[in-house]
Amino acid sequence: MAQLTRRAAALNKSLPAAILAARGLATASTSPITVETSLPFTAHKIDPPSRSVETSSQELLTFFRDMALMRRMEIAADSLYKAKLIRGFCHLYDGQEAVCVGMEAAINRKDCIITAYRDHCIFLGRGGTLLEAFAELMGRKDGCSKGKGGSMHFYKKEGGFYGGHGIVGAQVPLGCGLAFAQKYSKDESVTFAMYGDGAANQGQLFEALNMAALWDLPAILVCENNHYGMGTAEWRAAKSPAYYKRGDYVPGLKVDGMDALAVKQACKFAKEHALKNGPIILEMDTYRYHGHSMSDPGSTYRTRDEISGVRQERDPIERIRKLVLAHDIATEKELKDTEKEVRKEVDEAIAQAKESPMPDPSELFTNVYVKGLGTESFGADRKEVRTVLP
């Protein structure tokens, strides 16, 4: 969490801004502040956690900066898409930043996160850099997947981020597999398998949930309910839109996904639960400002009033801003300066990414198979010389 901002600060070349950032963090204390979440948690077959969340001024500033960075990145990706530098599918996360940032605050890098295609910000949260993100979006070789994955295939092995998946719902069984491996290795860590309200109707979800519950796997299924499965509203797709209750025998918790602190509390609670008792479902009530992807205007199935209403009343960044100002952690100007800094960072990363070259044509054939097998043999490409592993 704080690492994202620290690394971002290191990238920042302008000295006054660096001092500003440093000052902001240095003077922010870690002494606890207790904040009440604006909405209570709704629980299914479990006692909900308390509404009082412990945080600190440093954490709140980090939340603000990280979310501003993510927001800026997504808006920049929007412009890049319109400029045809990003092609294909581009699913943007703006509006949902609190889910990602709150989750990161509650866990560590040994815990795994796996999600679907709306993965840019989660990638950042797990330690990915802006350069890797933009380069991948533009298909350059400095991208996190060497330009061969694209928007829907961001991965960060060292950060415990397992992607980045294009087929709706297919990542949830994978997530349960990650949890299985964690249980197998007795890691004491958990997996957050994220999916959307649209994916919640996939059969494989229930299959995976059944197995996770059967074997007490430390899997936490997080439904990011932004109320629309592409163009279909949740009430038109699901008989029971109470996704946190869908686990039936698996406990669930409904969380205000626009409140980073509520998300943090819920994830912390879920992690403790999963390590002891097996799976739990978290439903994050959130909202996306953009359409489903850049090919979708997002206004044919919802009104502009609805979108601007949510932006005015529930925007996650505004909430943290109000909290920060209310607790006198920083001034209005300092926050605006942070936003300007963040904007500059993003612009620099884009400029750097634009200079990154396209992948070499030979990269077409690399990483199809792993060269060098565990046995004395030919490689999968028969023309390759026999390999013997040490």
Add this chain to the structure above:
Amino acid sequence: MAASFGVSSAAVQAVKSSASPLPSPPVIRSEARPISGRINRSRKAGKIATHAVAARTENPASAASKTGHEVLLFEALREGLEEEMERDPRVCIFGEDVGHYGGSYKVSKGLAEKYGDLRVLDTPIAENSFTGMAVGAAMTGLRPVVEGMNMGFLLLAFNQISDNCGMLHYTSGGQFTIPTVIRGPGGVGRQLGAEHSQRLESYFQSIPGIQMVACSTPYNAKGLMKAAIRSENPVVLFEHVLLYNLKERIPDEEYVVSLEEAEMVRPGKHVTILTYSRMRYHVMQAAKTLVNKGYDPEVIDIRSLKPFDLHTIGNSIKKTHKVLIVEECMRTGGIGASLTAAINENFNDYLDAPIVCLSSQDVPTPYAGTLEEVTVVQPPQIVTAVEQLCR
């Protein structure tokens, strides 16, 4: 719930973090050498005659294995599995009824008692999800072996096999490897019905990133199982329902066979017959008749369905100049179709005649015994095809 869950995390961490993997066993590889010591083997696979053709030249592998032990094919698979599980604590098995029941074809019998319920995992009937789980587990470093009770059931897991198993290594830019093995019995059995007689090799062959192998003898079954588990790539191991009770003497010492090599079953000079899995036995039966008629067919069990061992195949074609492909999958879009294209592209100059491909009929496998027999290629058809080719 059984006693032992998983393995000690220390053991797994040690294996995970060690830069160099565990020591390799002495490898007895099948280097395009005649392999069949068929004289020792008795087959219970229906009407197929035993003692098809004696090997032409000395068979070192067979000589070495005179001191070995006799196993049935499913036992050979189990030996391979067990040895790998013993050697590497990251190897685990996922499948329906693989644990307490011991596997519907007894391939994993006794393993759950030995290794516990988490390493030999009885899954609910949810192919899509447990294949997905295996891929997820493989992403973190475990080495799951997924069993489809019948290969046909794995059609439900096609998305996971194609997109996640096959493509994750590529789309993550090499960050993740997926060392899974997906195995199970397929092929046309004895009146099992259309849905339980499927040959999935034709559907899977296009998936980039996976390797496919088909075993046909206890010797190569054990060797391929071990090689597949050790491979860092996802491997689909096709077994055949009717071959599980084949008996053969296999070496006592540890061995692994190469995943990409074809097996020279019977060297010859008049025609190259390429086959795999159960059709190998139909071919060998036909070969007996052909030998009596004066022909000298060269029979190659291609074993590696993806990628093809064009090295062995090419050398054979250079010698014989005629190719007959005998396969069990359906004609349209089958392995034979791809193999024909590959041979035409690479060895066109060496061919004296067009490639003949004998495949199963493009029909759902009927239940009636007489109809089912006609669906697959029978030895008389092979004999006729060779006679016509060599005219």
